[in-house]
Amino acid sequence: MLFSIALICLCGLLAEALFRKLHLPHIIGMLLVGVILGPFCLNGLDESLLALAPDIKKIALIIILLKAGLTLDIHDLKMVGRPAILLSFLPAVFEAAAFLFFAPHFLGITVLEAGIIGVVLGAVSPAVVITRMAKMMEEGYGTKQGIPQMIIAGCSASDVIVIVVFSALLTMDTGESISAVSFLQIPESILFGILLGVISGYIMIWFFKRVHIRDTIKVIVMISVSLFFVVLEEMLDGIVAVSGLLAVMSMGIVIYNMYDVLAKRVTIKFGKIWVAAEIFLFVLVGATVNLPYAASAGIVVVILLFAGLLFRMAGSWLSLLGTKLNRKEKGFCLLTQIPKATVQAAIGGIPLAMGLACGNLVQTVAVISILITAPLGALLIDASYKKWLTKTE
Numbered sequence: 001m002l003f004s005i006a007l008i009c010l011c012g013l014l015a016e017a018l019f020r021k022l023h024l025p026h027i028i029g030m031l032l033v034g035v036i037l038g039p040f041c042l043n044g045l046d047e048s049l050l051a052l053a054p055d056i057k058k059i060a061l062i063i064i065l066l067k068a069g070l071t072l073d074i075h076d077l078k079m080v081g082r083p084a085i086l087l088s089f090l091p092a093v094f095e096a097a098a099f100l101f102f103a104p105h106f107l108g109i110t111v112l113e114a115g116i117i118g119v120v121l122g123a124v125s126p127a128v129v130i131t132r133m134a135k136m137m138e139e140g141y142g143t144k145q146g147i148p149q150m151i152i153a154g155c156s157a158s159d160v161i162v163i164v165v166f167s168a169l170l171t172m173d174t175g176e177s178i179s180a181v182s183f184l185q186i187p188e189s190i191l192f193g194i195l196l197g198v199i200s201g202y203i204m205i206w207f208f209k210r211v212h213i214r215d216t217i218k219v220i221v222m223i224s225v226s227l228f229f230v231v232l233e234e235m236l237d238g239i240v241a242v243s244g245l246l247a248v249m250s251m252g253i254v255i256y257n258m259y260d261v262l263a264k265r266v267t268i269k270f271g272k273i274w275v276a277a278e279i280f281l282f283v284l285v286g287a288t289v290n291l292p293y294a295a296s297a298g299i300v301v302v303i304l305l306f307a308g309l310l311f312r313m314a315g316s317w318l319s320l321l322g323t324k325l326n327r328k329e330k331g332f333c334l335l336t337q338i339p340k341a342t343v344q345a346a347i348g349g350i351p352l353a354m355g356l357a358c359g360n361l362v363q364t365v366a367v368i369s370i371l372i373t374a375p376l377g378a379l380l381i382d383a384s385y386k387k388w389l390t391k392t393e
Contacts, residue, residue, distance in 0.1 A: 004046040007037065012279035023382070025128055025374045027282050027341050031367065034286020045287055053284040054353035060281040061346035062226045062248055065163070067270050068126065068156045069252020070263045086319035087154030089161050091337050092122030094315030098308040106300050113358040116169050117365050120348055121308055123162040125341035127278070128378050129155050132385075133336070142332070142389035145325060151336045154319075159343050160249045164190055166347055167243055170354065193243030196232075197250025200225060204251065205259045218262070219269045225251070285345040288352065289367050290360055301368050309373070312337055328388035335384060339377030340369045 015029030037044040096118030103114035133148035133155075142148055168189055204225070208218060226248040233244035256263035316337045320330045348366025352359030 001046045001049050004044070004049045007044060008033075008283045009276075009279060011037065012283050016279070023379075025339075025341065025378045027127055027278070027345075028371065028374055030279055030282035031286040031345075031370060034283040035289050035291070036286075037283070038287035038289065040289065040291040050284070050287060053288060054349065056280055056284060057346050057349060058230065059223075059227070060277045061163070061245065061343075062223065062230070063270060063274055063277050064126065064342060064346060065160060065245055065248045066222060066226060066252050067267065067274065068159060069249040070256050070267045070270070072153065072156045072253050072256060074253070074257050083319055083323050084150045084153040084157075087150065087316065087333075087337075088157035090319045091312045091315040092119070092158055092162055095122050095308045095312040098311035099304065102304055102307055106304060107361065109358060109361065112169065112172060113361075116166065116351065116358060117362055118308065119162055119166045119169060120344060120362055120366055121305070121340060121369055122165075123159045123340070123343035124155050124337055125339045125343065125374060125377075126155060126159060127342040128339035128374055129336055129381075132378070132381050136385055136389070140392040141385050142329065144390065144392045145329060147325070147329060147333065147389060151333065155336075160246060162343060163347060164193070164243050164246050166350075167245060168241075170351065170356075171237075171241075189241040189243040190246060192240060193246030194250045196229065196242060196244075197247035197252075198254050200229075200247065201251040201254025201258070205255060205262075208259070208262060215265050215269055219266050219273070222251075222266065281342075281345050285349060285367065285370075288349055288363060290364065298368065301365050302372065305365070305369055305372060309338065332381075332384055332388045335377065335380045338380065339374050341374045344370055 011033045012030045015033045016026040019026045019029035036042055039045070039050070096115060099114045099118030099121070100111060103109060103117060104111055107114070109117075130152055133152045136148045137143055204222070226244075229244035229247040229251075231244075233242050236242055252263075313334050316334050317330065320333055323330075325333070344366040349359075349363050351362045356362075
């Protein structure tokens with residue numbers, strides 16, 4: 001296993017450096033490293049490490065949600081208003097609707113399985129989008145119109161909504177039938193998840209204000225509590241529905257909005273942890289891709305992927321109606337809805353790890369979506385923002 005860990009780190013870093021020089025998303029390079037080193041190509045990774053991949057992905061997902069929560073300002077969300085709120089769910093709803101409509105016919109799967117795939121694709125990539133929006137804010141492009149702020153707020157909220165709905169759909173797919181009670185578990189899971197996260201956030205603020213410890217220790221405490229949330233969700237399964245992942249996000253939001261000094265300090269620490277977590281996440285995702293299966297399903301999946309993107313564009317356009325943005329600015333906002341990577345890598349392999357019938361297909365669609373949309377979206381955003389947006393000095 002030690003040799004495999006060293007191989008993942010070194011090859012992942014080399015691929016990252018290469019793809020940055022090519023001005024392409026570095027996560028694509030990490031993904032391709034995983035495909036090459038995986039059991040369906042060179043078979044260069046230890047099986048014991050691959051067995052730990054689902055847990056490693058879950059830890060990476062927790063770090064994603066903590067980072068998002070610790071940077072999501074409720075006041076910013078209110079400032080950009082209705083469009084940001086609509087962007088947080090309407091594009092994802094339209095994209096999922098496309099798969100609900102087309103996938104059962106073309107892929108021969110159930111409506112529930114089509115919904116799972118649609119929801120997996122519903123989130124845009126924080127790694128691609130938010131980093132570019134932050135760069136635009138530094139350079140002053142679109143800031144007067146609140147465009148990067150709106151995209152960041154919508155992207156952060158969208159990711160957590162997608163993950164919560166995804167968890168609820170997985171719960172349904174593990175049973176033999178879908179009942180009204182199953183649907184009632186969705187709002188119950190959301191409500192108790194938020195409640196758990198808010199209470200924990202206030203407790204953590206109270207504790208950190210009275211006990212002076214290093215920021216690194218605070219990060220370890222936050223991650224440990226977040227892991228407990230996920231375990232608690234599994235322990236309470238069948239008793240009460242609670243979203244551990246939403247609790248993680250809610251805890252981060254409370255800390256940022258009530259104790260922003262702490263949030264900004266620990267976010268820097270999480271950024272450093274993410275350097276390693278990102279490599280393992282994407283390399284291990286690539287390693288679990290079933291190449292023969294992906295080749296057999298590829299053409300149909302690609303067609304459905306672009307059909308979903310067209311539906312997503314329609315939902316995004318509706319979200320921007322009534323704003324003062326001109327056509328070019330609205331067009332730019334649509335381009336920011338294309339890239340998929342981080343969330344798809346984190347949750348795309350979960351159905352396969354759970355042994356669900358749709359597992360291989362969900363994993364394949366997630367990986368193909370990353371390979372196509374991440375570089376496409378990144379290139380389009382980089383090529384258009386200086387031409388389509390107004391720069392404020």
